[in-house]
Amino acid sequence: MRTSKDWGHPCPNHECSHYKLMNRGNVSAISTYLTNSGKRRIFCCKVCGRQFSETRETVFFDLRTPEEKVMMALKMLLVRVDLAGICFVLGTTEETVLEWLRRAAHQAQKINDHLLRELPVTQVQLDEMWNFIGRQHSAQSEPRGESGDSSEDGRQWIWISYAPEFRLMLAAFVGSRTLQSACTLIQMTAAVVKGVPAFFSDGLRSYLPALVAAYHQTREFARTGKRGRPRKPVREPHPDLVYAQIVKVKEGGRLKHLHERIVCGGERLTQLGFSISTSLIERLNLTLRHALAPLVRKSWSFCKDREQMRRRVVFFQAYYNFARPHLSLCTKLPRREQVKAGIIRPKWKQRTPGMAAGLTNHVWTFRELLTAKFEPIHFQSISG
Numbered sequence: 001m002r003t004s005k006d007w008g009h010p011c012p013n014h015e016c017s018h019y020k021l022m023n024r025g026n027v028s029a030i031s032t033y034l035t036n037s038g039k040r041r042i043f044c045c046k047v048c049g050r051q052f053s054e055t056r057e058t059v060f061f062d063l064r065t066p067e068e069k070v071m072m073a074l075k076m077l078l079v080r081v082d083l084a085g086i087c088f089v090l091g092t093t094e095e096t097v098l099e100w101l102r103r104a105a106h107q108a109q110k111i112n113d114h115l116l117r118e119l120p121v122t123q124v125q126l127d128e129m130w131n132f133i134g135r136q137h138s139a140q141s142e143p144r145g146e147s148g149d150s151s152e153d154g155r156q157w158i159w160i161s162y163a164p165e166f167r168l169m170l171a172a173f174v175g176s177r178t179l180q181s182a183c184t185l186i187q188m189t190a191a192v193v194k195g196v197p198a199f200f201s202d203g204l205r206s207y208l209p210a211l212v213a214a215y216h217q218t219r220e221f222a223r224t225g226k227r228g229r230p231r232k233p234v235r236e237p238h239p240d241l242v243y244a245q246i247v248k249v250k251e252g253g254r255l256k257h258l259h260e261r262i263v264c265g266g267e268r269l270t271q272l273g274f275s276i277s278t279s280l281i282e283r284l285n286l287t288l289r290h291a292l293a294p295l296v297r298k299s300w301s302f303c304k305d306r307e308q309m310r311r312r313v314v315f316f317q318a319y320y321n322f323a324r325p326h327l328s329l330c331t332k333l334p335r336r337e338q339v340k341a342g343i344i345r346p347k348w349k350q351r352t353p354g355m356a357a358g359l360t361n362h363v364w365t366f367r368e369l370l371t372a373k374f375e376p377i378h379f380q381s382i383s384g
């Protein structure tokens with residue numbers, strides 16, 4: 001559980017024995033200096049004597065632009081303002097905004113790496129959404145929208161896995177609509193969850209092989225004593241693997257009906273009593289569409305498009321999980337905690353997916369999102 005007290009300032013000196021260690025009492029504030037963004041503290045490490053600014057190893061490090069402006073640009077990227085619009089409003093260049101995005105995405109990745117681990121998730125909804133970068137090769141995909149691994153389908157899809165019980169975005173990946181991308185998504189998901197959760201998706205064919213690649217057991221065959229080559233071991237789905245699909249039947253672009261298809265683990269699914277659903281991730285799909293402006297740049301190479309989109313998606317993921325209270329997660333405050341703030345007496349406690357999953361105890365501010373520092377993982381306890 002990460003609390004506000006954990007926002008320490010570790011020593012950034014590689015050669016120091018306390019390098020990156022938090023809350024060991026070796027770092028203290030010694031002075032302040034004035035910048036465009038107001039006062040900043042200078043810290044000193046008692047062990048090695050190194051002095052450093054509080055923005056060291058954060059998105060704001062060494063930027064001359066006021067923090068407020070950087071935050072405003074990054075917020076606009078999350079509410080569907082396009083790059084040209086941001087540059088017009090803030091009077092910056094696209095390159096500058098993209099550099100801030102690069103830093104923010106790097107920070108978001110650190111947040112994911114440190115906090116999304118061993119998650120006690122029981123259900124995972126999978127979806128791939130949007131072909132938001134139209135390219136000339138898009139015509140090569142099959143009618144169902146799936147593309148072969150060899151096709152040069154340039155369309156980009158956001159692949160997402162979602163834990164409905166916490167409204168938590170577990171993993172997100174930008175790539176083409178291929179088996180390879182499905183495998184990447186499942187691997188990323190398997191790396192952050194504990195045990196084998198139940199998986200639900202739409203009717204895309206690639207998920208089953210991707211799931212079996214991540215969750216399987218190998219069955220060996222005993223030698224029969226007869227002549228000839230022994231039977232090769234086969235890969236079977238893990239006995240705990242539950243996977244079901246919601247198949248949409250469309251006619252003339254209209255949804256005609258839905259049907260459920262249990263692909264594996266039917267018995268366990270009945271025991272668990274989960275209903276087969278992908279509705280929450282489809283709601284997230286809508287949220288994402290409202291958040292991210294399509295990125296189509298004539299002058300950019302395809303890879304650059306993809307890279308920029310990946311950065312946006314990982315940044316959105318961290319923002320969504322930790323800094324954006326989710327309406328359906330808020331809980332009623334006990335009477336004694338309904339402290340009056342001005343004329344308002346809040347009755348509800350806002351919660352983020354990260355709080356619902358027990359990863360943190362408060363809604364992070366946008367600045368926290370951009371400045372949180374972490375100890376290297378091997379120094380932390382599992383719960384850390």
Ligand SMILES: [Zn+2]
Pocket residue numbers: 011012013016017018019045046047048049050
């Ligand atoms: Zn030090």
